[in-house]
Amino acid sequence: MTDHFGIKDMWVVVKKNIYLILAALFLLLFVFGVINYRKLDVFGMENESRPLYASSASYYVKPNFENINCDKIDANYLRSLPDDYVSLITTDACENFISENLSKMYSSGYLEFNSDLTVTHGSDQISNQSIKKIYKVQRKNNTMVFDIYAFAYDKKLSDSILSLFQRYLKENVKDMVKNSSLEISGNAVKLVSSVKDVEVDAEPRTVENAPSTSRTLKIKSFLKNTIIPVVGLMALLLFILMLKAYFNPTLNRKSDFAQYDIPILGELKK
Amino acid sequence: MFNFVRKNNLKPSLNESYKYFANNLISLSEDSGSKVFAFTSTNSKPGFLRKISEKLVSTLAEKNVNVLFVKSEFESKKVTLFGKIQKFDGFDFLKLVNVSQKKFEEFISENGKNYDMILVFVPPMILKADALEYAKVCDGTILVEKYGDCYYSNYENMLLTLKLSNVKILGVLTVC
Numbered sequence: 001m002t003d004h005f006g007i008k009d010m011w012v013v014v015k016k017n018i019y020l021i022l023a024a025l026f027l028l029l030f031v032f033g034v035i036n037y038r039k040l041d042v043f044g045m046e047n048e049s050r051p052l053y054a055s056s057a058s059y060y061v062k063p064n065f066e067n068i069n070c071d072k073i074d075a076n077y078l079r080s081l082p083d084d085y086v087s088l089i090t091t092d093a094c095e096n097f098i099s100e101n102l103s104k105m106y107s108s109g110y111l112e113f114n115s116d117l118t119v120t121h122g123s124d125q126i127s128n129q130s131i132k133k134i135y136k137v138q139r140k141n142n143t144m145v146f147d148i149y150a151f152a153y154d155k156k157l158s159d160s161i162l163s164l165f166q167r168y169l170k171e172n173v174k175d176m177v178k179n180s181s182l183e184i185s186g187n188a189v190k191l192v193s194s195v196k197d198v199e200v201d202a203e204p205r206t207v208e209n210a211p212s213t214s215r216t217l218k219i220k221s222f223l224k225n226t227i228i229p230v231v232g233l234m235a236l237l238l239f240i241l242m243l244k245a246y247f248n249p250t251l252n253r254k255s256d257f258a259q260y261d262i263p264i265l266g267e268l269k270k
Numbered sequence: 271m272f273n274f275v276r277k278n279n280l281k282p283s284l285n286e287s288y289k290y291f292a293n294n295l296i297s298l299s300e301d302s303g304s305k306v307f308a309f310t311s312t313n314s315k316p317g318f319l320r321k322i323s324e325k326l327v328s329t330l331a332e333k334n335v336n337v338l339f340v341k342s343e344f345e346s347k348k349v350t351l352f353g354k355i356q357k358f359d360g361f362d363f364l365k366l367v368n369v370s371q372k373k374f375e376e377f378i379s380e381n382g383k384n385y386d387m388i389l390v391f392v393p394p395m396i397l398k399a400d401a402l403e404y405a406k407v408c409d410g411t412i413l414v415e416k417y418g419d420c421y422y423s424n425y426e427n428m429l430l431t432l433k434l435s436n437v438k439i440l441g442v443l444t445v446c
């Protein structure tokens with residue numbers, strides 16, 4: 001079997017199936033191109049004209065061992081301490097506090113334009129549902145640190161939202177959580193393309209870069225997400241064609257026919 | 271500035287390649303005394319043998335060879351057709367459908383003397399076993415195979431079948 005299939009025969013397989021290969025190539029490029037093009041923000045409007053700022057602060061939850069017998073402290077108890085703070089920030093009371101103060105500080109038009117907040121016209125009340133879109137609190141896994149993120153299309157507003165959270169922590173939470181205290185680890189502002197981006201590479205202590213970088217990265221990932229699967233699937237197609245030709249080889253040239261001791265009377269062109 | 275030199279293509283053109291084969295066939299006929307040639311293939315693509323046969327018969331006619339072109343078919347429907355000999359420019363044509371070997375043999379013995387050469391194009395033997403019966407009646411069989419379309423397994427099976435049936439294989443005509 002291997003005697004009948006060599007490098008030259010591979011080329012014959014490609015030539016024989018050239019229309020199939022080209023059709024598959026264009027179809028795959030079209031399909032993956034369309035899929036990834038839809039993911040790409042082609043006009044870059046959201047990123048370039050309205051960058052999303054993520055102001056963040058990291059807090060270290062410091063256990064208070066005073067008045068506690070250290071021998072009896074359970075590790076699980078320590079692990080639960082940051083969760084208490086996270087739970088308190090996500091309460092309705094905290095959200096109301098943010099909402100009320102933001103309404104006092106900024107006009108409803110400013111808030112709606114520069115954030116994802118929805119303000120009821122007339123009463124100037126911020127919708128409770130929309131408040132959840134402008135912040136994120138997440139605890140770093142297996143650490144005593146948690147991060148607060150505030151999102152807005154204006155840096156000033158994102159800083160204000162973050163400072164309101166910090167004020168709430170300072171004024172209210174202190175009395176509610178015993179046996180621990182908070183220490184701020186750092187603040188930062190970074191540009192993100194969406195709220196989801198924060199989850200991917202949350203690093204609140206670094207200040208990041210311009211939106212153009214984000215767009216370049218998107219185009220690179222578009223090419224990567226299109227070309228890699230197309231090349232992979234084309235390689236698979238070629239492999240299948242070669243495998244088929246390997247197990248069922250064909251006579252591809254004069255010398256193949258000559259080995260049967262039958263005279264070759266002529267060679268016709270197509 | 272740039273001198274592009276086109277590589278000479280030493281392969282014969284389409285028409286020339288048919289002329290070379292026609293000459294070979296005439297020489298073969300004169301040397302061996304064979305007159306009735308069966309043409310078959312492992313290639314079952316419709317029209318493959320037809321295109322070659324039409325061109326070949328026309329080329330032989332140009333060389334003033336009195337040719338009878340017999341096209342045989344074996345269909346699953348039980349319809350028998352022994353067509354009449356049709357006269358074309360330089361050659362005669364006959365179509366046979368599901369005609370038995372005996373009748374075909376009788377026809378050849380009666381009409382063989384009227385022609386310089388009788389070319390019988392039979393369907394692929396791996397598909398139609400009856401085609402083998404025709405090949406037995408002919409003086410020799412020529413295989414027509416296309417590069418890249420002829421599977422080793424099919425080709426070897428056909429050669430074995432022809433050898434076991436004592437059919438004389440005159441040679442192979444390859445198609446690029």
